[in-house]
Amino acid sequence: MTYLQVLINGLALGGLYACIAAGFSLVWGVLNIINLLHGSLIVLGAYLAYFAHQAWGISPFVFAPAAGLALFLPAFLIQRTILERVMGKPVLATLILTFGLNLFLDNAMLYGFKADFRKVIFDPPLGLLDLGGVLLPLDRFYATVAGLALVLAVWALLRTTHFGRAIVAVRMDREAAALMGIEVPRTYALAFALGAFMAGAAGSLLSGIFPISPVASSLYLGKAFVICVLGGLGSLPGVIAGGFALGLIESFGTLALGPELALTVAFVLLILLLMFRPTGLLGRQGFQ
């Protein structure tokens, strides 16, 4: 029974991890930018959901697309006015720039919202799903389902729409895409904004589960990084695989070796994966 409970816990956690990493993976895959701002965007999305819940009683699960949209336009502008200047430059330049933006946003949130930890409280509580003695918290279940639906929607968008094909084309070959009439800088900005949309939506979904504070942004960023490497860069199905893999590894690692070593197990597996399958679980070779 304990193993089943840990399995359910691991799957529920994995779904949340996939939400956290989806936008990060998209931006890394398409723009080749390791977006250190991503964790702060998740936290900002969580704050928006928290205040919407406080003011109007809107469920964060319903508010998620609105939280994403609220970040879409600012992110588009940030890409066009700031990040565009370092596109194609050495990775260190983009790292430093997004790190600076991350510091700015974190401190702005610390100033505006304080470092107090907050959390959306569901009243009445959403309760638990009892699967024959194995318990699944419904808030995690809803967040996982909504998060996966969001990732699949973006995946479908990339595969079936002109806008999505443009992003994929730019990712595959920037010059060839430009020759085909795709406006590359605008596509980059849209991809970055889409990543921010997913971060904002993920923040909203997580606002009833994890405590909200500006200081939490680095935790989300760290998880997103590991999940992307595990699942494969720039691959949305890879993000789902990576998220579930990390959730299960951490959960069973905790059970077997204790919570202190669970992260160590995850990182050892990550190193092994980098040695023997550097493209990740579902990633493809060919993108630098």
Next chain:
Amino acid sequence: MSLRRTLSQRTLWAAFALLPLLSPGIGQAAQDTLRIGAPLPLTGALAPEGTKLRQGYELWLDQVNAQGGIKAGDRQLRVELRFYDYQSSTPKAVQLTEKLITDDRVDFLFSPFGSGAAKAASAVAEKNGVPFLASSASSAEVFDQGYRNLFGLYTDNSTLSEPIADLIHARLPKVSKVAILARNDLYPLSLANEFEKSARKRGIEVVYFERYAIGTLDHAAALAKLATTRPDWVVITGYINDLILVRRQMADQHIAPEVLTMINGPAYDEWIRAVGPQAENVTTASWFHPVLSYKSDDVFGSTGRFVELFRQKYGSAPDFTQASGAAVGVILQQAIERAGGVDRDAVRAELAKGGFNTFFAPVSFGPSGMADSYIPPVYQIQDGKVQVIYPRELATGEFRTGVGR
């Protein structure tokens, strides 16, 4: 030309050197100012704590200076706090302590935040013979160096675990198993070790003892394993974010022991608001809480007045770090007043004598320099409010058992 320039330079230097003599007020003011040094972590990982300490110091400074300063014999000393940001880096805290003593020539020192930095910086204070008040060091190891100048406001970590263990042993003799989950961090882990000792001392079996990593986002698997041991008493140590998450995930798995102790965080509104009804009956302990009701001989007069003034200045209730900043201030003030001056030997002797009735607690220091004169109260969240349940003379409520699912 060169001679003229030299002369004019000499004139300038002479005028500069004579300036204090020509303006008697300046020289006198310098003499009647008490200068206290405080290395603070105002940026970096400990920035929130550093800011809190500074708030406590400044509230005390406001009160003292509004009353004309500290009365030392027949003089009134205005108080100046000289602080530097050590960026949450202990080596930098040590360097800045040295700078405060040698460059800024401070009379006394307040410690950096936490046990580790306080221990490191106290060596510099001891070498220079400067009395050093540690506002936030709770590990006995800080005080095991035989220093004469080190005085710590907090009692030993064991004083947080012993009263709760006593209470449980006396009121719930059937409690036989405890499970402990600790954040793998200096203070929370030290605290968990104290709870382990306190439980064993009373014949309570420790059926689970695990550490979780800093930054853990999920405790479900650790709690699933903890649940299999069926403990009567669960102790979780960590900080507010950890404890919000753990409390929530305990409820998710229907883990409802007879007693749930969580340190540090549950006594504060932020935690109670974040976990809602699941805060009910959680026990905790802390050196200070606004709900306390000490009458004091210090500049505040009582805990209630301190809390009121803090709220007026900062718009929220003080937590124990903020209160600690003000508390080391009132202790130093009382020691200087008793000594009748700022002579370090005399002030050190008064500090060692102890007997300071403060808004924080009645404070005296043991032979090691660590406070040993009060018991940090035990609190319990009852009907959404913090109640003191131990010691009896401060109690505002009765101990309740059982926590909700």
